[in-house]
Amino acid sequence: MQHILKIIAQRLALGLLTLFAISLIITFGVELLPGDLAQAILGQGATPETVRVFRLELGLDKPPYLRYLDWLGGMATGDMGVSLSNKRQISELIGMRLSNTLFLGGFAALIAIPLALTLGILAALYRNSLFDRTINTVTITSISFPEFFIAYVLILFFAINLGWFPGISNISSELSLGDRLYRTLLPAATLTLVCVAHMMRMTRASIINLLASPYIEMARLKGIKPMRIIMRHALPNALAPIVNVIALNLAYLVVGVVIVEVVFVYPGLGQLLVDSVSKRDVPVVQACSMIFASVYILLNLFADIVSIITNPRLLYPR
Amino acid sequence: MNNMFKTLSSAPLSAKFGMIVIFTYLVVAVFAPLIAPYGEREILGRAYELWSSEYPLGTDNLGRDMLSRLIYGARNTLGLTLTITVLAFLLGGILGMIAAALGGWVDQILSRIVDVFMAIPSLIFALLILSIFGTSMPYLIATIVVLDATRVFRIARATAMNVAVMDYVEVARLRGEKLGWVIRKEILPNITAPLLAEFGLRFCFVFLFISALSFLGLGIQPPTADWGSMVRDSSTLISYGDVTPLIPAGAIALLTVAVNFVVDWMLHRSSGLKDVS
Amino acid sequence: MLVDMKDNSGSESEPLLQMKGLRIEGLSENGWQEIVCGIDLQLKRGEIIGLIGESGAGKSTIGLAAMGYARDGCRITEGDIIFDGIELRTASEEEKRKLRGTRISYVAQSAAAAFNPAHRLLEQFAEVPVAHKILSLSKAKEKGRALYRSLDLPDPENIGERWPHQVSGGQLQRMMVAMAMSCEPDLIIFDEPTTALDVTTQIEVLKTIKEIVIDRNVAAIYVTHDLAVVAQMADHLMVLRHGNLIEVNSTGQILKSPKQEYTQNLLDARSRNEKITAQIPNPKTLLSIESVTAGYGKGPDILQDVSILVEKGRTVAVVGESGSGKSTLARVVTGLLPARFGGIHFRGEPLPDKLNHREKQQLQKVQMISQLPDIALNPRQRVRDIIGRPLSFYLGLKGKEKEQRINELLQQIELPQSFIDRLPSELSGGEKQRICIARALAAEPELIICDEVTSALDSIVAKAILNLLQRLQNELGVTYLFISHDLDTVANIADQVVVLYAGRVAEQGSKSAVFQPPFHPYTRLLLSSVPEMRQGWLEETLSTREAKAGIAREVKITEQGCPFAERCPIAIEDVCVASRPPLQTTTSGHVYACQHSIEVLLRESQY
Numbered sequence A: 001m002q003h004i005l006k007i008i009a010q011r012l013a014l015g016l017l018t019l020f021a022i023s024l025i026i027t028f029g030v031e032l033l034p035g036d037l038a039q040a041i042l043g044q045g046a047t048p049e050t051v052r053v054f055r056l057e058l059g060l061d062k063p064p065y066l067r068y069l070d071w072l073g074g075m076a077t078g079d080m081g082v083s084l085s086n087k088r089q090i091s092e093l094i095g096m097r098l099s100n101t102l103f104l105g106g107f108a109a110l111i112a113i114p115l116a117l118t119l120g121i122l123a124a125l126y127r128n129s130l131f132d133r134t135i136n137t138v139t140i141t142s143i144s145f146p147e148f149f150i151a152y153v154l155i156l157f158f159a160i161n162l163g164w165f166p167g168i169s170n171i172s173s174e175l176s177l178g179d180r181l182y183r184t185l186l187p188a189a190t191l192t193l194v195c196v197a198h199m200m201r202m203t204r205a206s207i208i209n210l211l212a213s214p215y216i217e218m219a220r221l222k223g224i225k226p227m228r229i230i231m232r233h234a235l236p237n238a239l240a241p242i243v244n245v246i247a248l249n250l251a252y253l254v255v256g257v258v259i260v261e262v263v264f265v266y267p268g269l270g271q272l273l274v275d276s277v278s279k280r281d282v283p284v285v286q287a288c289s290m291i292f293a294s295v296y297i298l299l300n301l302f303a304d305i306v307s308i309i310t311n312p313r314l315l316y317p318r
Numbered sequence B: 001m002n003n004m005f006k007t008l009s010s011a012p013l014s015a016k017f018g019m020i021v022i023f024t025y026l027v028v029a030v031f032a033p034l035i036a037p038y039g040e041r042e043i044l045g046r047a048y049e050l051w052s053s054e055y056p057l058g059t060d061n062l063g064r065d066m067l068s069r070l071i072y073g074a075r076n077t078l079g080l081t082l083t084i085t086v087l088a089f090l091l092g093g094i095l096g097m098i099a100a101a102l103g104g105w106v107d108q109i110l111s112r113i114v115d116v117f118m119a120i121p122s123l124i125f126a127l128l129i130l131s132i133f134g135t136s137m138p139y140l141i142a143t144i145v146v147l148d149a150t151r152v153f154r155i156a157r158a159t160a161m162n163v164a165v166m167d168y169v170e171v172a173r174l175r176g177e178k179l180g181w182v183i184r185k186e187i188l189p190n191i192t193a194p195l196l197a198e199f200g201l202r203f204c205f206v207f208l209f210i211s212a213l214s215f216l217g218l219g220i221q222p223p224t225a226d227w228g229s230m231v232r233d234s235s236t237l238i239s240y241g242d243v244t245p246l247i248p249a250g251a252i253a254l255l256t257v258a259v260n261f262v263v264d265w266m267l268h269r270s271s272g273l274k275d276v277s
Numbered sequence C: 001m002l003v004d005m006k007d008n009s010g011s012e013s014e015p016l017l018q019m020k021g022l023r024i025e026g027l028s029e030n031g032w033q034e035i036v037c038g039i040d041l042q043l044k045r046g047e048i049i050g051l052i053g054e055s056g057a058g059k060s061t062i063g064l065a066a067m068g069y070a071r072d073g074c075r076i077t078e079g080d081i082i083f084d085g086i087e088l089r090t091a092s093e094e095e096k097r098k099l100r101g102t103r104i105s106y107v108a109q110s111a112a113a114a115f116n117p118a119h120r121l122l123e124q125f126a127e128v129p130v131a132h133k134i135l136s137l138s139k140a141k142e143k144g145r146a147l148y149r150s151l152d153l154p155d156p157e158n159i160g161e162r163w164p165h166q167v168s169g170g171q172l173q174r175m176m177v178a179m180a181m182s183c184e185p186d187l188i189i190f191d192e193p194t195t196a197l198d199v200t201t202q203i204e205v206l207k208t209i210k211e212i213v214i215d216r217n218v219a220a221i222y223v224t225h226d227l228a229v230v231a232q233m234a235d236h237l238m239v240l241r242h243g244n245l246i247e248v249n250s251t252g253q254i255l256k257s258p259k260q261e262y263t264q265n266l267l268d269a270r271s272r273n274e275k276i277t278a279q280i281p282n283p284k285t286l287l288s289i290e291s292v293t294a295g296y297g298k299g300p301d302i303l304q305d306v307s308i309l310v311e312k313g314r315t316v317a318v319v320g321e322s323g324s325g326k327s328t329l330a331r332v333v334t335g336l337l338p339a340r341f342g343g344i345h346f347r348g349e350p351l352p353d354k355l356n357h358r359e360k361q362q363l364q365k366v367q368m369i370s371q372l373p374d375i376a377l378n379p380r381q382r383v384r385d386i387i388g389r390p391l392s393f394y395l396g397l398k399g400k401e402k403e404q405r406i407n408e409l410l411q412q413i414e415l416p417q418s419f420i421d422r423l424p425s426e427l428s429g430g431e432k433q434r435i436c437i438a439r440a441l442a443a444e445p446e447l448i449i450c451d452e453v454t455s456a457l458d459s460i461v462a463k464a465i466l467n468l469l470q471r472l473q474n475e476l477g478v479t480y481l482f483i484s485h486d487l488d489t490v491a492n493i494a495d496q497v498v499v500l501y502a503g504r505v506a507e508q509g510s511k512s513a514v515f516q517p518p519f520h521p522y523t524r525l526l527l528s529s530v531p532e533m534r535q536g537w538l539e540e541t542l543s544t545r546e547a548k549a550g551i552a553r554e555v556k557i558t559e560q561g562c563p564f565a566e567r568c569p570i571a572i573e574d575v576c577v578a579s580r581p582p583l584q585t586t587t588s589g590h591v592y593a594c595q596h597s598i599e600v601l602l603r604e605s606q607y
């Protein structure tokens, strides 16, 4: 137990270290700019006076380490500074949008994960059958599609031709849960289609990978039923890679929503990020990036820890 | 040569389909000026004209011929993607093999740096860079190359590691061979198959990535024709039930499907006779 | 054809298992090829038949066919397999599944790979009776514990709660045998159950198998390539080669008077013909390892204070059980693992610790050949490049000259010149090992380190490789540091022997001094554990005090006292565990580490 706690502590430390490194990259990215950010953003026509004010706003007059500490302190206390473009508090801008993004991601995850696991296990069980081959082709195809293609196809059919769902998912906090689910269905379906394929393929591959191992042959020679061989003998050993893919895709759900949000004009964090990038609203981009990066790292960390604590070799050392 | 032909003809239908599609795209990209009916940036008529014999796919939001832009788009997007993928492979592949062959602190340092980069979601990182530097092509290329090189590094290092522990590599080392020789003669020939497959996958990824950026308006900038931005520019048509925006999107999808089919076949081949039954 | 087996099968007992004209095909690069070519087999209740042959003989495939099972990439094409009146070839998957584990069970070669790492051992034991609805879970577990107890496994009440990686290789193999008994089957297939084990561990597993099979009157098919092992087990032997039956007879008959030449060859390959050490007038020291202590990373010292002298033109063998540090020693000498203390002299000059501090010429003069020829040759290089590289790298040979030298080397290793353009995948295991030898020779070395060079090979091929190595030494005067766990091999090639235990030298000296009384207690255990080619050897050995004290234990590295103490039948209480055994040297230069005097050891050796 001692041993495993040590490993987990190490991973946690490593995760925090990565977060730290990323926060450095995110804040000091500004530093890298050839010439002056203020000048670059304000354009050629800016007067020295406007540039000076702008620099002050960005805190560019302070030494870099102070600026970093300020920023870090702000992030930790929820004060993320003000937006350059509309001078509003960034935390205000982000709050509702973050929860909208998490809602969409969570919705998609609830459909995608069980579906992917079931399909993956079935494909492994009936490998090389017609079912498996069909699934293989279908999933390769759907992985290859850009998200906006899937999104537009869904819009064309379900919103425009059939008129079942709205093609634009404008939601607000007043809506009931049912209404929100209804309006988010198409974006969620887009996300699901993209990541189910990936997760399913990984599940199938990790299981099939194990089917050649001697302990699976042993299970067959013990007269165990095929379904039980997969569930009891292959799945537990394939858990680590599968959990990793799930984490990766969950992270994708949160991050990859960017495009889907733009297509469906969904009021989430991704929209805000893209808007801010084109307006070069650096503080907002920094805050959004930090949030996305944290989610991504935390999910990966979670996957790491799950694969450690489900591995008897690590859990019960000799 | 004969051998290669035999291998190709034994490929499954999906892979053959993939190869034909890729070939067609390449031809279109190379001979774009000959094939396209109009110029890439020529403004010809009104915006959003319907499909006609004059403009087979209609015109775009500025009145340029859709079909011609589609054809030039193949050239621009494919060229950019190929450049980025090759650069990423050179950078990541070489560093990955060096890390695997040397081990020790070199490997440690490189791997930790890559870990940090891998922990940053690539789209977010790219957006961050773009917001700081603006949407300029060199920075865009450099950013995607670095991000992708980290992924290539991972796979090159892992596969090279499997080879590096083989006794024959140890024998070469005991003989006193230099690093370059070990990598070129002992490691590289044994990992070309997985690297080739990875190249296909990375190509798709970069291709989709650039298209996504362009779709967001942050990638290839107008007036250069590019499929991602074409989808974006014509996207309003979808609400009228017009399928035009789906054509550039479909062109992207078709190519990635084709590459993935070929990669799938290659991976299946290199995994050998394992699951025959 | 099974004359003597049919004689007494007429009356009461129908055969339990019958195979008639069995043909099995396997998928290779050139399509389907026959790997079992029409085999007949009959087995009565309570009888044990041994299937013996070298790799590729189709032994395991036949063994598995007895369960109606064909591996992926194999298919049964012809013949009958009748188990207790059931035709397995036409039986449905479901019918076969119900037989497997309950009435026919299987013991695999490597228990470490065949136990599922994700479940506890007792759960895996209980799985079969529970899944086939024969026993309840608690009853099944109870039965498991009882079996463990009767098989003398340590801590039988709790060992089942452990995970596979938590028990030693020998114990794991015994638990696999126990698992095969969970439903009291009529037939057990043993597929090389001791091949991967040390001799001492092999004995403990053989003991377990013997108890289960003989005492409980289970029928068995015992698959192995080791005649001496199967001689301890089987009533009848079937000798197989390339899927064909060579000879079938009672075990005694085969050992005494084999009818076929191939069987005779198999017998010869296992016999000792000890090398006679010739006198060398002025022996010169080529390599001296001086008080080397070494270990990996921050781990413990794997080698402790090891000193070895190697004379030019001689073969010094290093023996010991798995984990005793033999390969570690080889890595220290080659420079792959720098020593923590101590040093190495080669041709009188100090040899730098680290590989990249050594000069090209020093590297050239020390070459190495390793255990697995499969991974020692780059699959993408042809024989020409493999052998040619050291020629151009060290000697600067080019073009015609190089080509000619490659051909000479091929001749020296007894391969035809046409092999020059082959890829490693087009060579057999023995041929690959020969190419490795040629590659080492190409550098014109003075010392060749051979780490288990014959362990992965079939006995007949291994014998040929040993003869080749010996011939090369006679002709070229090369020196060998020969690492092996197999005492027969060592006896055949060594002049000097170093016995290593837990990273320390237990004993070293001329071969005759080490292999004849007075024995060091550890050497004695090793020698008495080598199976002999006669029936009844196992029972005799099991009753010796060496076996009682020494088998079923692992090599453990200790900081204090004699590492062998807990397995030593003549350990002196309190003394041996507490203080390091002194190094003692006899007048003939034979060194051993033990608390006992040479007189005591001599007396004990007669015991």
Ligand SMILES: Nc1ncnc2c1ncn2[C@@H]1O[C@H](COP(=O)(O)OP(=O)(O)OP(=O)(O)O)[C@@H](O)[C@H]1O
Pocket: C296, C299, C302, C320, C321, C322, C323, C324, C325, C326, C327, C328, C329, C485
């Ligand atoms: N790379 C390594 N890192 C850490 N420990 C190692 C390493 N290689 C070997 N060991 C440990 O060193 C000890 C001796 O191993 P070594 O391989 O030298 O034994 P050996 O006598 O050659 O055994 P075998 O007969 O199984 O080859 C073992 O306890 C092993 O676990």
Ligand code: SF4
Pocket: C521, C522, C562, C563, C564, C565, C566, C568, C569, C570, C571, C572, C576, C581, C593, C594, C595, C596
């Ligand atoms: S020192 Fe003691 S334990 Fe070690 S071998 Fe001698 S008698 Fe046995």
Ligand SMILES: [Mg+2]
Pocket: C326, C327, C328, C452
């Ligand atoms: Mg070894």
